Amino acid sequence: MARTIAIANQKGGVGKTTTAINLAASLAQLSQRVLLVDVDPQANATSGLGIQRAAFLRSTYHLLVLNESITNLILPTSFGLAVVPSDRNLAGAEIELVDFPDRELLLRRAVSPIRQEYDFIVIDCPPALNLLTLNALAAADALLIPIQCEYYALEGVSDLFNTLSQVRRIINPQLKVEGLLLTMYDERTNLSSAVAADLRSFYGSMVCETTIPRNVRLAEAPSYGKPIIYYEPRSRGAESYLQLAKEVLAHDKETVRTRAERPALGELAASG
């Protein structure tokens, strides 16, 4: 039964898509059966895996709005993982779905027939707490939150946690936090290490042990349509995402893991 991980943070540019592509590819490299589902109308995860718009007829739009079977949408890649691609049509889904009953549960229902066929389903979310992100959170077992190591790192994280509580209360009581993932960590700056130290002291074991460094190879890889482990396997970016995949696998194996979640999430945001 697949473990489904939604990668969300309503802030843009924090490393969601980079994490979705590279966590998915690294899990596949570790012999896991992986499906990446792109629910961002910007479709950066789709293009970052080298899938051109002309190469597919149906996308997550067809899955969610037109109720097409997921098996008709899954595309293979050369990287040992499969993808449900996205495209710009999905941008209108919010409005088109407004009168749908159970419109937050569409993705959960859509993926349920194929959950046996994968070990991991990774969902790349748009930079908004909108209906698409709610669908991802409703379908997920766990939420992975990339946080950029910068001054306003925690801006918006408390809103995300509020949404998480609502989703737990109303649609998905089992939803866990996979972790807060520090991204674009720059060891040359005091700011990065200060932000990282703050986050670790505040959130403790909720912060992933793996930290993703700022690495130019990670930024280049999507324009070649490749995950980092194919584009530049010896880069620090590749090593760090492989390490993250191992960490996620280890979480998966722990039968009972209780992570301390602290309610006073606004405090650190205020201190920057």
Ligand SMILES: Nc1ncnc2c1ncn2[C@@H]1O[C@H](COP(=O)(O)OP(=O)(O)O)[C@@H](O)[C@H]1O
């Ligand atoms: N660790 C990293 N080092 C360097 N550049 C990165 C790193 N992670 C992401 N980027 C770049 O930062 C930008 C935003 O990342 P992206 O993953 O698209 O964020 P999001 O999906 O949250 O909007 C992209 O240009 C991406 O290539």
Ligand SMILES: [Mg+2]
């Ligand atoms: Mg993105």
